Amino acid sequence: MDKNNLRIENHPVLGEYIKGKEVKITFDGKVITAYKGEMIATALIASGIKVFRYTPKKNMPRGLFCAIGRCTDCVMEVNGRPNIRTCITPVENGMIINTQIGTGQWKEGSN
Amino acid sequence: MEGRFQLKTELAIIGAGPAGLCAAIEAAKNGVDVTIIDENKKPGGQLFKQIHRFFGSEEHLAGTRGFEIGNMLLEDAKKYGVKVLLDSVAWGLFPDLTIGISTDKKVSILKSEKVVVATGAIENSLSFPGWTLPNIMGAGAAQTMINVNRVLPGKKVITMGSGNVGLIVSYQLIQAGAEVVAVVEALDHIGGYMVHASKIARMGVKILANHTITKGMGDKFVEKVEIAKIDSNFNIVKGSEETIKVDLVCIAVGLRPLSELCWMAGMRFEYLSELGGFIPVHDENMQSNIKGIYVAGDVTGIEEASTAMEEGKLAGIAVSQALGKLRMRNQEASSILNEARERLRTLRLGPFGEYRYQAKEKIISKYYN
Amino acid sequence: MFDNRYLEKLKKSPGYPSEERLEKGPVAVIECLEEIPCNPCETVCPKKSIKVGKPITNLPEFNDICSGCGKCMVVCPGLAIFMVDRTFSDSEAAISIPYELLPLPGKGDKIIALNRRGGDVCKGRVERVKTGKSFNKTNIITISVPKKFSDEVRFFKLAK
Numbered sequence: 001m002d003k004n005n006l007r008i009e010n011h012p013v014l015g016e017y018i019k020g021k022e023v024k025i026t027f028d029g030k031v032i033t034a035y036k037g038e039m040i041a042t043a044l045i046a047s048g049i050k051v052f053r054y055t056p057k058k059n060m061p062r063g064l065f066c067a068i069g070r071c072t073d074c075v076m077e078v079n080g081r082p083n084i085r086t087c088i089t090p091v092e093n094g095m096i097i098n099t100q101i102g103t104g105q106w107k108e109g110s111n
Numbered sequence: 112m113e114g115r116f117q118l119k120t121e122l123a124i125i126g127a128g129p130a131g132l133c134a135a136i137e138a139a140k141n142g143v144d145v146t147i148i149d150e151n152k153k154p155g156g157q158l159f160k161q162i163h164r165f166f167g168s169e170e171h172l173a174g175t176r177g178f179e180i181g182n183m184l185l186e187d188a189k190k191y192g193v194k195v196l197l198d199s200v201a202w203g204l205f206p207d208l209t210i211g212i213s214t215d216k217k218v219s220i221l222k223s224e225k226v227v228v229a230t231g232a233i234e235n236s237l238s239f240p241g242w243t244l245p246n247i248m249g250a251g252a253a254q255t256m257i258n259v260n261r262v263l264p265g266k267k268v269i270t271m272g273s274g275n276v277g278l279i280v281s282y283q284l285i286q287a288g289a290e291v292v293a294v295v296e297a298l299d300h301i302g303g304y305m306v307h308a309s310k311i312a313r314m315g316v317k318i319l320a321n322h323t324i325t326k327g328m329g330d331k332f333v334e335k336v337e338i339a340k341i342d343s344n345f346n347i348v349k350g351s352e353e354t355i356k357v358d359l360v361c362i363a364v365g366l367r368p369l370s371e372l373c374w375m376a377g378m379r380f381e382y383l384s385e386l387g388g389f390i391p392v393h394d395e396n397m398q399s400n401i402k403g404i405y406v407a408g409d410v411t412g413i414e415e416a417s418t419a420m421e422e423g424k425l426a427g428i429a430v431s432q433a434l435g436k437l438r439m440r441n442q443e444a445s446s447i448l449n450e451a452r453e454r455l456r457t458l459r460l461g462p463f464g465e466y467r468y469q470a471k472e473k474i475i476s477k478y479y480n
Numbered sequence: 481m482f483d484n485r486y487l488e489k490l491k492k493s494p495g496y497p498s499e500e501r502l503e504k505g506p507v508a509v510i511e512c513l514e515e516i517p518c519n520p521c522e523t524v525c526p527k528k529s530i531k532v533g534k535p536i537t538n539l540p541e542f543n544d545i546c547s548g549c550g551k552c553m554v555v556c557p558g559l560a561i562f563m564v565d566r567t568f569s570d571s572e573a574a575i576s577i578p579y580e581l582l583p584l585p586g587k588g589d590k591i592i593a594l595n596r597r598g599g600d601v602c603k604g605r606v607e608r609v610k611t612g613k614s615f616n617k618t619n620i621i622t623i624s625v626p627k628k629f630s631d632e633v634r635f636f637k638l639a640k
Contacts, residue, residue, distance in 0.1 A: 006263045012286050012582045013162045013176070013617045017261045042260040050245040050264075050332040061331045063245025064264065067252035069151065070233045070369065073243075087255075088151060164557035164618075166518040168536050174520035174555040176616070286581060301481075305514050306558025312482050313635035315598030461515035461537035 007046045023093035040086035040097060041067070041074050052076050052086060056102035076100045080107030116219035120146035120194070122430055123210055123223035125201045125372060128156020129416050130408025130423035131229035132184040132193075137427025139191035141436045146221065147193060148212055150200040154188075155181045156231055157251065158416055160258040162286075163279055167458060171417050178258075180416075204228065204372040208403050225403050225430045228373055229423060232366040232387065232409035237271060241327030242362075250280040250363035257287040265359025269336055270294045271324050275303035275415075277363030281311050284361070292355060293317040295324055295338055297345065304463070324360070325352065333360055368410045376401050381477045386412030386470045394478045396429035396448060397422060405430060412474070414467055418458050425451040482596035487631060489513060494541035495530075497564075502630075506548035506565035506574070510540050511634075512558065521552040521561065550610065553578050554618045563622075564630050573630035574607055576622040584609055584619060590639040593625045595632045602629050604636065 009017050020036030027049060034043035041064055044052070051061040052074050065073035069088035078084040078097050082104020086097070122138050124131045127149035135145045147154070161177020172180050188195065196214065203211030210221040234249035236242065246265055250272065256264050268289050270277045273296035281291045291311065299320050301308050308318055319338070325347060326337040340351035367388040370380075378391040378399045390412050397405045405426040408419035428451055431437040432444050439447065459468035490496050495510025510521065510530070515537035522532040522540065526549060531541045553561045553576065563576035575593075585591065589606040608622040625633050 008257060008261045008263055008287050010582060011261070012580050014258065014261070039260060042256070042262050045256065045260075045264050046262045052245070060243055061245055062243060063332065064248050064252055064256070065236070066234055066249050067255040067260075068157070068233075090152060164520075164555070166516055166557045168517070168519050169523050173518060174524070174557060304516060304558065306512065306516075306560045309482060309511070309596060310559050313594060313596050313598050315594070315637075318481065457517055457536060460517050460535050463514075463516060464537075 006048065023091055023095075025091050025093070025095040025097060027097045028099055034091040036091065036093075038091055040076070040078065040084075040089050040091055040095070043091055044086065044097070051099065053100035053104075054102065075104075077104050077107075082106065116217065118146070118212075118219055118221045120144050120221065120223045121434060122146070122225045122227065123148065123208075123221050124227040124229060125149075125204065125210065126156065126229035126231055126408070126410075127151070127154035127195055127197070128229060128231050128408060128419065129158045129181075129184065130231075130410075130419040130426075131156070131227065132188055133420045133423030134227045134229060134405075134407055134427035134430070135193040135423075136184065136187045136191055137424045138431050139188070139193045141428075141431035141438050143431055143434055143436055145193045146223070147188075147195045148199045148201050148210065148221070149195065149197055152198055154185060154195055154197065157255075158184070160251075160254045161416060162258050162283060165417055167417050170454060171421075171458065177416060180420075184420075201372060204376045204404070206377045206401055224434060225405065227397075227405045227407055227423070227426050227430065228370075228376075228391075228399075228410060229406070229408045229419075229426075230369045230372060230410045232368050232413055234362070235365045235367055237324070237362050237364050239324055239326060241329070241333070244327050244329050245332040246358060247327050247333050247360040247362065250276050250361035251366075253359065253361045254280045254283060257283060263287050263289060265357070266290060267292060267357045268359045268361060269324070269338075269355060269357045270361040270363055272296065272363030272365075273301045273303060273308065273318060273320075274363060274365065275307055276366075277361070278303045278307035278311060280361055280363065281316060282307070282314075284359075285311070285314055285316075289359070291316045292357060293319055293338075295322045296320045297323050297341060299343075323347075327360060328354075333358065336360060366409065366413045368413070370410050373399070373406065373410065376404055378404070378406075379477075381474055383412070383470050383473065385466055386414075386474075390474055392474055392478045395452065395475050397426040398429060400478060403433075412467070412471060415458070418455065418467075421451065421455040421458060425455065486596065491631075494539050497542060497544050497546075501544040501546075502564060502566055505567045506563055506576075507544065507546045508542060508548075508552055509562045509564050510542055510552070511560045511562070512540055512556075515539065516558075518557065520555045520557070524551045524555045526551065550576065550620050553620060554615050559618070562634060563620075566627060566630055568607075568624055571627060572624040573627045574622050574624050575630065575633050576608075576620050577635060579619045579621045580617055584611060585621060585638060591623055591636040592639050593623060593629065593633040594635040594637060596634050598635065601633050602626055603639065604633070606636075
């Protein structure tokens with residue numbers, strides 16, 4: 001079991017956490033564990049990652065704020081596309097996630 | 112409006128939270144063809160993160176946990192043939208009732224006879240130096256992370272705001288394995304129910320009235336906060352500052368309606384701070400000033416899940432009647448509507464409900480002026 | 481908050497049993513002082529001992545007839561109902577507490593009993609752990625403490 005794991009495996013009301021199939025995603029080049037069905041932000045937080053991006057003007061670190069896809073504080077570059085709301089986007093095996101710097105950049109060939 | 116894909120339905124509902132689902136079920140029970148649109152991948156709105164037992168009476172499902180009610184609603188929606196379009200953003204609502212939808216980068220146009228807007232609300236933020244640091248988030252956001260996403264964003268928490276959201280989320284953070292060092296409240300009294308405060312007080316959580324968070328500190332994410340006492344003019348009492356080590360800050364300072372589509376459709380608004388801000392005006396049966404468009408739930412004023420459900424039901428009944436499909440079964444339409452309004456009224460009784468009742472009455476009276 | 485003045489208010493409220501009844505044996509203690517639209521305690525009591533009536537914001541009235549079933553403790557959305565048994569033993573009272581945390585304590589565990597403010601009161605012991613499907617995750621933990629603390633103790637933590 002991952003020492004860094006902040007997932008709630010057993011909850012007094014919700015019971016045991018039945019996870020989806022394990023998938024591998026990368027964050028800034030590092031492979032992290034994730035489970036099918038969970039949001040990107042969930043997998044990142046579970047691995048101890050709190051900083052998702054830096055703001056364009058003052059380079060300030062940002063992370064989750066509303067967690068329901070309305071505030072856009074959690075956006076990151078996903079598979080070459082910037083400004084993806086990680087709190088409502090589910091993980092996929094092989095997903096490449098990068099800390100977004102400013103407004104981000106579209107990578108060649110990304111759709 | 113011309114579009115690439117044209118969809119048709121009798122009742123289009125924007126938002127698959129408690130208000131939208133209840134409106135859908137009521138209408139579908141009366142034989143109305145209903146389509147719900149929701150931008151999320153799963154329906155339920157904020158209902159599934161409510162793991163506590165609800166208040167109210169038997170007819171309001173008191174004693175039942177929020178997510179259990181959510182499951183019941185989803186089952187009913189399925190049973191009555193409600194169509195739910197998930198992962199679909201309603202990007203436009205026009206005065207002719209046309210709805211613009213975007214699903215998986217494809218644009219569609221939904222034409223319907225009636226619309227219910229049940230788009231809910233978003234948490235407010237509180238500005239203090241350092242408020243944008245990662246792991247300073249809405250209390251509802253922390254609640255979503257622990258109860259829906261099953262992950263704990265931090266182990267040592269301070270909560271700002273002692274309304275029901277702040278108190279309940281603090282309790283739920285303890286259930287999830289965190290330590291809540293304090294709930295900080297700017298006013299001189301607790302904002303939420305005493306029973307919610309008792310629950311956490313007996314677990315050792317300090318509830319500090321007349322206090323506020325003055326700073327969030329940390330290099331890349333929050334590592335400590337400074338709190339201070341404030342006087343009756345909300346000025347900081349010099350010398351009362353205290354630094355507390357935390358790794359998660361929950362801000363519970365209220366919600367405001369997500370009413371962009373209402374603006375777009377041309378609805379009239381009234382500003383009522385006691386309901387969260389700008390509220391779309393509606394009549395006693397939830398119809399806005401745009402004929403055929405109804406509103407229900409937190410978008411029409413911040414209250415609770417139970418009021419959202421009852422407003423949704425009321426809108427669903429009103430829509431069914433407007434479409435000439437209300438199944439009356441030995442009752443007059445007016446009596447069915449009255450009963451629905453009575454169930455709502457019951458939820459707005461007492462010192463916690465009275466101001467909401469008065470505010471909603473103000474909205475209804477503004478509709479007629 | 482939640483100090484002796486609060487306890488005095490509780491004792492005067494319609495949901496708190498009389499001293500006489502408390503001396504007789506296990507009884508429900510309803511600590512509910514605010515007018516909130518809520519009445520599942522009334523609905524669930526098999527002895528019809530709890531009355532809220534209409535409007536449902538009325539404070540629950542308890543008529544002292546209690547079989548100690550605990551159904552009210554489990555259903556209360558505010559977790560505001562406890563069971564107090566001053567006749568548990570010659571020197572001890574048993575306090576039953578609604579409990580929704582993990583891990584559940586075990587029978588015999590040594591605990592520190594806490595008051596309504598989370599402050600330490602005295603040493604105690606876990607006497608009983610009631611759980612099961614019908615409790616829907618609101619378990620009932622019964623602890624024993626010296627009798628004189630039976631009005632104060634409303635929570636606990638495991639002794640190290």
